[in-house]
Amino acid sequence: GAVVSQHPSWVICKSGTSVKIECRSLDFQATTMFWYRQFPKQSLMLMATSNEGSKATYEQGVEKDKFLINHASLTLSTLTVTSAHPEDSSFYICSARRTGDSNQPQHFGDGTRLSIL
Amino acid sequence: EDQVTQSPEALRLQEGESSSLNCSYTVSGLRGLFWYRQDPGKGPEFLFTLYSAGEEKEKERLKATLTKKESFLHITAPKPEDSATYLCAVQAPTGFQKLVFGTGTRLLVSP
Secondary structure, eight states: OOOEEEEOSEEEEOTTOOEEEEEEESSSOOSEEEEEEEOTTOOEEEEEEEETTSOOEEOTTOOTTTEEEEEEETTEEEEEEOSOOGGGOEEEEEEEEOTTOTTSOEEEOOOEEEEEO | OOEEEEEOSEEEEETTOOEEEEEEEEOSSOOOEEEEEEOTTSOOEEEEEEOSTTOEEEETTEEEEEOSSEEEEEEOSOOGGGOEEEEEEEEOSSTTTOEEEOOOEEEEEEO
């Protein structure tokens, strides 16, 4: 299989807090991981592409200082939402693609629901 | 600009009532078209990849087909457990081959 684990699944915190979300590929190596945001009844919007050992590539309109991405190993990428505010509340989902073939499908974690009070 | 349009937005079927979901796309050089299933509060689950026109893939009650402009996901004799949102995505031929998603079709199968 191709299992991607995302943690935590749910987080509630106060405005101004920074929140870190982890994304792990459990049974394969992933040079490239992706971070998405999804609003209710809407599709996935790509925020950034994370590459092991290098800086992330952010989509237009996504603040890189607000959403810090680190991809320190072939099985782990993290997204840190810095100084979170209520408008950052959303469903964040990561995906990972098996190293070696760019035509491989992306496999997704089960998402993190972030609620900022 | 790469675009994916899915129709219908929502579909309600009776158990056993077969139907098809549509995914129309425009992309400069298709690297792959992907179908995913998403249950509420979960991440998408990979179903199929199609690479070239005329290709077909099957899995249980699902069959995906591809032409040069669109893909269909055929659901034969659906069951209530097939209820989910079905997402279509195309892989862009640039950069890190990111996925461009459609807005999905919400399928509800009633017993």
